Amino acid sequence: MSDxxxxxxxxxxxxxxxxxxxxxxxxxAATAGSTFKYELIDLPFGGDGIDRVGDPxxxxxxxxxxxxxxxxxxxxxxxxxxxxxKRPEEGLLGMRSALGLFANIRPTHITAAQIARSPLKQSxxxxxDFVIVRExxxxxxxxxxxxxxxxxxxxxxxxSTSEIxxxxxxxxxLAEKRRQHVTIVDKSNVLATSKLWRQxxxxxAKAYPDIYVDYYxxxxxxxxxxxxxxxxxxxxxxxxxxxxxxDEAAQITGSIGQIPSMSVGQGGPNLYExxxxxxxxxxxxxxxxxxxxxHAVAMMLSESFGEVNxxxxxxxxxxxxxxxxVMTPDMGGHDTTLTVTNYVIQSIQHVx
Amino acid sequence: MSDxxxxxxxxxxxxxxxxxxxxxxxxxAATAGSTFKYELIDLPFGGDGIDRVGDPxxxxxxxxxxxxxxxxxxxxxxxxxxxxxKRPEEGLLGMRSALGLFANIRPTHITAAQIARSPLKQSxxxxxDFVIVRExxxxxxxxxxxxxxxxxxxxxxxxSTSEIxxxxxxxxxLAEKRRQHVTIVDKSNVLATSKLWRQxxxxxAKAYPDIYVDYYxxxxxxxxxxxxxxxxxxxxxxxxxxxxxxDEAAQITGSIGQIPSMSVGQGGPNLYExxxxxxxxxxxxxxxxxxxxxHAVAMMLSESFGEVNxxxxxxxxxxxxxxxxVMTPDMGGHDTTLTVTNYVIQSIQHVx
Ligand SMILES: CC(C)[C@H](C(=O)O)[C@@H](O)C(=O)O
Ligand SMILES: CC(C)[C@H](C(=O)O)[C@@H](O)C(=O)O
Numbered sequence: 001m002s003d004x005x006x007x008x009x010x011x012x013x014x015x016x017x018x019x020x021x022x023x024x025x026x027x028x029a030a031t032a033g034s035t036f037k038y039e040l041i042d043l044p045f046g047g048d049g050i051d052r053v054g055d056p057x058x059x060x061x062x063x064x065x066x067x068x069x070x071x072x073x074x075x076x077x078x079x080x081x082x083x084x085x086k087r088p089e090e091g092l093l094g095m096r097s098a099l100g101l102f103a104n105i106r107p108t109h110i111t112a113a114q115i116a117r118s119p120l121k122q123s124x125x126x127x128x129d130f131v132i133v134r135e136x137x138x139x140x141x142x143x144x145x146x147x148x149x150x151x152x153x154x155x156x157x158x159x160s161t162s163e164i165x166x167x168x169x170x171x172x173x174l175a176e177k178r179r180q181h182v183t184i185v186d187k188s189n190v191l192a193t194s195k196l197w198r199q200x201x202x203x204x205a206k207a208y209p210d211i212y213v214d215y216y217x218x219x220x221x222x223x224x225x226x227x228x229x230x231x232x233x234x235x236x237x238x239x240x241x242x243x244x245x246x247d248e249a250a251q252i253t254g255s256i257g258q259i260p261s262m263s264v265g266q267g268g269p270n271l272y273e274x275x276x277x278x279x280x281x282x283x284x285x286x287x288x289x290x291x292x293x294x295h296a297v298a299m300m301l302s303e304s305f306g307e308v309n310x311x312x313x314x315x316x317x318x319x320x321x322x323x324x325x326v327m328t329p330d331m332g333g334h335d336t337t338l339t340v341t342n343y344v345i346q347s348i349q350h351v352x
Numbered sequence: 353m354s355d356x357x358x359x360x361x362x363x364x365x366x367x368x369x370x371x372x373x374x375x376x377x378x379x380x381a382a383t384a385g386s387t388f389k390y391e392l393i394d395l396p397f398g399g400d401g402i403d404r405v406g407d408p409x410x411x412x413x414x415x416x417x418x419x420x421x422x423x424x425x426x427x428x429x430x431x432x433x434x435x436x437x438k439r440p441e442e443g444l445l446g447m448r449s450a451l452g453l454f455a456n457i458r459p460t461h462i463t464a465a466q467i468a469r470s471p472l473k474q475s476x477x478x479x480x481d482f483v484i485v486r487e488x489x490x491x492x493x494x495x496x497x498x499x500x501x502x503x504x505x506x507x508x509x510x511x512s513t514s515e516i517x518x519x520x521x522x523x524x525x526l527a528e529k530r531r532q533h534v535t536i537v538d539k540s541n542v543l544a545t546s547k548l549w550r551q552x553x554x555x556x557a558k559a560y561p562d563i564y565v566d567y568y569x570x571x572x573x574x575x576x577x578x579x580x581x582x583x584x585x586x587x588x589x590x591x592x593x594x595x596x597x598x599d600e601a602a603q604i605t606g607s608i609g610q611i612p613s614m615s616v617g618q619g620g621p622n623l624y625e626x627x628x629x630x631x632x633x634x635x636x637x638x639x640x641x642x643x644x645x646x647h648a649v650a651m652m653l654s655e656s657f658g659e660v661n662x663x664x665x666x667x668x669x670x671x672x673x674x675x676x677x678v679m680t681p682d683m684g685g686h687d688t689t690l691t692v693t694n695y696v697i698q699s700i701q702h703v704x
Contacts, residue, residue, distance in 0.1 A: 196505035
């Protein structure tokens, strides 16, 4: 009775394929000789989907991804498809929606090695360790109507109570496993969707009496992430605010080229991806930072497949590379994607 | 023929009145013996409006403010009115709308004295000098419909071409007087309003061939404000993104208690205010930082009344206070609102 995990591969655009190759090489090395068996299913998607089959989100890609055990996605989009009828980004939103990936989970954990590269002073940023839980399949990203006319445009921010309730539960449950602190972000002094957001947060909080809850307006939160990043544990935010705040949070690590995220739904496969974009300016130069994709692979092994030890071997190997100053230029190093990837692979093999 | 300027005073809530008193004391001292004559008109507004006349934005306040030459507003809102039918914030939005204040202009200028208090490392933040131009009377703040139902809520983001065109013109004109660089912020890879925003920006830019224009998605901008704040000159953003980004920008100065903003419309009075909130936690303690309000007064003198020298005397006096370490606790000092205010007043008088 074979238990071969199916991993859907959406290899991305510009630097996407370069770092995907790195991530998959590390996956192969880390799992070699272990009981973890997998098969990779390469699917057209994003700009690559437009180029290969004329669609950033082919129906077949959705179907196969749904039946997979996990989805690995690399950075997508870029100027090449700016004028496409359906842009790569629409494929991404469609995929989130089709897989029901309503929660995007993004850790911001500043390690000792990162402090030197943070734009923030050490006294502000040291010991930062929080997770942003961003609602991912509703809000301003999906609300209807959305109109682009000649003399006006409009978008709709929409939230149902059930959509808010489930993302709250995801966040509160995560906080139970962490430091029992939830921060609710909204703009309830102005927006109706945010008023509902806060109402439901207050309701859901009653079921978690041991969790300390505080409330921030999104503008105050954008200050607090810089001013006191150590004050947070789990931050729950609507889709659009989460897009902005989670990038801000990533930036305070000074290492966005290292950070993965995970998107989860109910029952289906999770999706793992780097948080950064497809970096058209450095595509093809062989200097893209593979660490985010390698970390995404580790996150997948631990969160989707319970392979906590394999995951730790990978993250330890990345730390070893950083400690040895084997890093790509974005992190102040002088190495190529390949050199970093090989160093990580050798560190894994060395430990065995 | 008297030319007495009418200044509408909306004195604010919690620490609002404390810092307004400071600002007005400095205004009096700075203009004493000069040719600048003014009268103050105290108007009920915000929480104070609710308390005094049951309305955060009484019709009479609007009428008198419209006929004034400038409006000085202090921080409003707070928990006391959380359950009011019409909250103080609605008064603020209504006032912006009634006065047609479509552009909020907020400078982020890091002085040498501020670097030590910035959460950012000196190498990142030194020489930062940009202005955020935030659209203030449309977008998600004013779009209809806005619905808060039992099982869902929605807000509407709306922009007309004319609303976008005029804020672009304000921003481009400002850049002409500065360093000829405009940065357009939007989320045009997702939102229809942002697609229109970017289209019109591209159009308007053609009339300003000497101005260098770049485009950022709002999530990338929230990173860039931390990662490379010196890379910007004039940043033009929709209402909601501007709310978030301008607070983030203020935070990198480490001195939000010092920063004023100006809101401008077409022909009517400008409105000047501190950027921070009403700080209920320190209200009544006499330690609120008066510098933001004092700077708002200086900004009013220079921008609405052409009193550039009087304005400079005030800002120089604030710098003198900072250099002498006469500061409130939020800036790491040990002084009261009154001590700081008196120091500023004495510095002004000393110069004469
Ligand atoms: C590419 C874009 C549509 C996407 C988003 O806005 O969600 C990205 O910024 C992200 O955060 O995953
Ligand atoms: C008080 C609030 C309604 C207001 C806003 O969101 O515009 C404030 O945050 C601001 O930036 O002036």
